[in-house]
Amino acid sequence: MSEAASAKAWNFLGSYPPGVRFDMPLPAGPVQDILSRTARDHPDRVALEFNGAAISYGELQALVLKAATGFRALGVGPGVHVGLYLPNCPHYVIAFFGVLTAGGTVVNYSPLDAARVLEHKVEDSETDILVTLDLKLLYPQMAALLGRTRLKRLVVGNLGDFSPEPETVAAFLKAAGQTADVPDDDRHLPFRRLLDNAGNLVPHAVPDPAATIAVLQYTGGTTGLPKGAMLSHGNLTAAQAQLLELCSGDAPLFEIGAERILAVLPLFHIYALSVNMLLGIAIAARLVLQPKFEAEAALQTLTAARITFFPGVPTMYAGLLNHPAMARADLTSLKFCGTGGAPLPVELADRFQRLTGCRLTEGWGMTETTATGTFTPARGPVKPGSCGVPVPHARLKFVDVADPGREVGFGERGELCIAGPNVMKGYWKKPAANAEAFTADGYFRTGDVAWMDGDGYVHIVDRTKDMILCGGFNVYPRVIEEVIYEHPAIAEVTVIGIHDDYRGQAPKAFVTLKPGAETVTLAAMQDFLKSRLGKHEMIAALEVRAELPKTPVGKLSKKELVEEEEARRHP
CATH class of the missing domain: 3.40.50.12780 (ANL, N-terminal domain)
Structure with missing residues (x-):
């Protein structure tokens, strides 16, 4: 340049x-300094609100120190990787800062991960301890990995742990069939028991924050297994x-x-x-x-x-x-x-x-x-x-x-x-x-x-990997998507490249409709687009669906659609 x-x-x-x-x-300090500084300056401010319960910053810091003390008793320190397999709830925030305060490394897991991806992350990340909830949507997936992977212990919470009446909430969830039976053995530790201590751990010092790994964050894995x-x-x-x-x-x-x-x-x-x-x-x-x-x-x-x-x-x-x-x-x-x-x-x-x-x-x-x-x-x-x-x-x-x-x-x-x-x-x-x-x-x-x-x-x-090579032209799906969003009937759209015998690839649009909108045909959409796109960008196919695939964070995902189109070509 x-x-x-x-x-x-x-x-x-x-x-x-x-x-x-x-x-x-x-900032010069470790991640946990963010919380400890705010707890010092604003101890009475509400930090977390969840299902009607509130936890102040002072209370949150005290819970983190208890969690860190509990994690240290489990052997967590430098080089030890602790998985978090949790939705948004107080357990996540407490465990995240608790692991770091004890000197460990956090490994994030998505509740929407497939079983093979969960197993890959456990083995690849060297996760020995993992925090989850007793929900049937979560606990059985990780319980299945105990004993046949390197995963040695589960810390298991309940959504009622931080409510004013935890036993009542736990009983309600159990009666509703939402929670699993968790064994009382040396491979399982209730989250509330993790916190059952004086919280007197001296936080682990991090001499070089720029070089010390705090989190192993796995990529979305759009190709192959996540890194x-x-x-x-x-x-x-x-x-x-x-x-x-x-x-x-x-x-x-x-x-x-x-x-x-x-x-x-x-x-x-x-x-x-x-x-x-x-x-x-x-x-x-x-x-x-x-x-x-x-x-x-x-x-x-x-x-x-x-x-x-x-x-x-x-x-x-x-x-x-x-x-x-x-x-x-x-x-x-x-x-x-x-x-x-x-x-x-x-x-x-x-x-x-x-x-x-x-x-x-x-x-x-x-x-x-x-x-x-x-x-x-x-x-x-x-x-x-x-x-x-x-x-x-x-x-x-x-x-x-x-x-x-x-x-x-x-x-x-x-x-x-x-x-x-x-x-x-x-x-x-x-x-x-x-x-x-x-x-x-x-x-x-x-x-x-x-x-x-x-x-x-x-x-x-x-x-770069989503670019469509269409008759020698580089066609960008986002350009097409932006224009399709202008159509009054369209709620969501994803465009991918599909095989075309003449041009190599051609654009195909997958759409969902706004509530009450009439369906849209390929011919009608092409007529709408012809003054808005170049000829090389014109879609060759249109599929209207009730919903489109999304990633765990809610982003529209092309991966599943590409795989579907390949399966159609090579059944």
């Missing part, structure tokens, strides 16, 4: 709100601080101790862990925990709890907008709604702002970048189709997809590469994958095709 182009690449600094610093100081991204204490604290800085400056968005966050994104996902939990705790917010997204329940919570901050993904906002109660819901308390994890359709963002008065701003990040990378400044302009400007301390460059050693010109499309304190240490036990994932000068290759405009705003075009 020329010196002039390099200078242009730093134009994003002019898009920062006044007072926001690119080179702001980074574990090694996220250090420094990665996690930097990510939280980067986001907070962009929301600060001369006119801070957040009021310390006054915010209410709807935490319905699963905390086992890096986006929610960084944004909902770590950022939320850093600003002494009230985290209203919900285990699962359902549009009606979310709307009720948004209004009744007077939520001010709602981080979500596009499918969640689409679900809210398509709910009949959305038009009359009082959402005037909302001051900030951020979205990430998947591209944000422009039409969806516009509808949300018209209905709520709160703008929906987009950011970009990955598991490997601790969920941060770019972010639309809270007080800055919103550019349709952009995911914002680089976060503080993040260094971006764009390289030729076919030749990653060559940077493309400023404003040209290329593979987005990133370096900074939020970028992972590498993949766990995967030296070959690490060699491919990083450039010679240490930038992580994201696999996203993107470009930067003159104001420093980044525009993600698509994933």
Whole structure:
């Protein structure tokens, strides 16, 4: 890149709100310092709200110290990996900070993982102890791995553990057939018994937070089995601080101790862990925990709890907008709604702002970048189709997809590469994958095709692996998806490439319809698209479905659709 182009690449600094610093100081301590500092300064503020029960920051810190003491008695310390197989509930937050305070490493597990993926993660991550609940949806999956994998012990909680009447809640869940029978033996420990101590453990010192792994966060596994991204204490604290800085400056968005966050994104996902939990705790917010997204329940919570901050993904906002109660819901308390994890359709963002008065701003990040990378400044302009400007301390460059050693010109499309304190240490036990994932000068290759405009705003075009090669043209599914979202009948859309004898590949769209909408034919959709897309981008097939596959965090997923199409070709 020329010196002039390099200078242009730093134009994003002019898009920062006044007072926001690119080179702001980074936190020096471990992740658990975020909670201990807030508990010290705001002990009486409510930290967690769950099923009508509230836990203050002072109480939360005391519970974490008890959990850490209990974990240490189980042998948890440096080098010991503890799995968390939990929905959004107090157990997750307590166990997460408890493991780190004891000196261990957290391994996040998704309750939606298939059995073979769970077994792979246990063996690959070297998980010896795992925390879960006695729900039939969770406990049996991990109980099946005891004895035939390296998993040695389960710490098992109940959803009623932190309610005013835990025995009553446990009995109700049992009578409803929702909980499993858990043996009383040396391989099982009730979560409440883990906490049955004085909590007098001296927290483990972390001499080098930037190098010490805090979390093994497995990637989505869009191809093959998932890989574990090694996220250090420094990665996690930097990510939280980067986001907070962009929301600060001369006119801070957040009021310390006054915010209410709807935490319905699963905390086992890096986006929610960084944004909902770590950022939320850093600003002494009230985290209203919900285990699962359902549009009606979310709307009720948004209004009744007077939520001010709602981080979500596009499918969640689409679900809210398509709910009949959305038009009359009082959402005037909302001051900030951020979205990430998947591209944000422009039409969806516009509808949300018209209905709520709160703008929906987009950011970009990955598991490997601790969920941060770019972010639309809270007080800055919103550019349709952009995911914002680089976060503080993040260094971006764009390289030729076919030749990653060559940077493309400023404003040209290329593979987005990133370096900074939020970028992972590498993949766990995967030296070959690490060699491919990083450039010679240490930038992580994201696999996203993107470009930067003159104001420093980044525009993600698509994933390199999702690109459709159509008669010699590169066709980007996101371009087609954005236009299909403009159709008044469409609720959700996913576009993939399917085999075409003449062109090699052709685009196929899978859609769901808005409530009450009439079905859409291929011919009608092609007629709608013909003035909006190039001929090479025109869809060759359309399939209307009741629902589309999604990832555990609620992102639309192409993987299952690609596999279905391949199975049709090769039955």
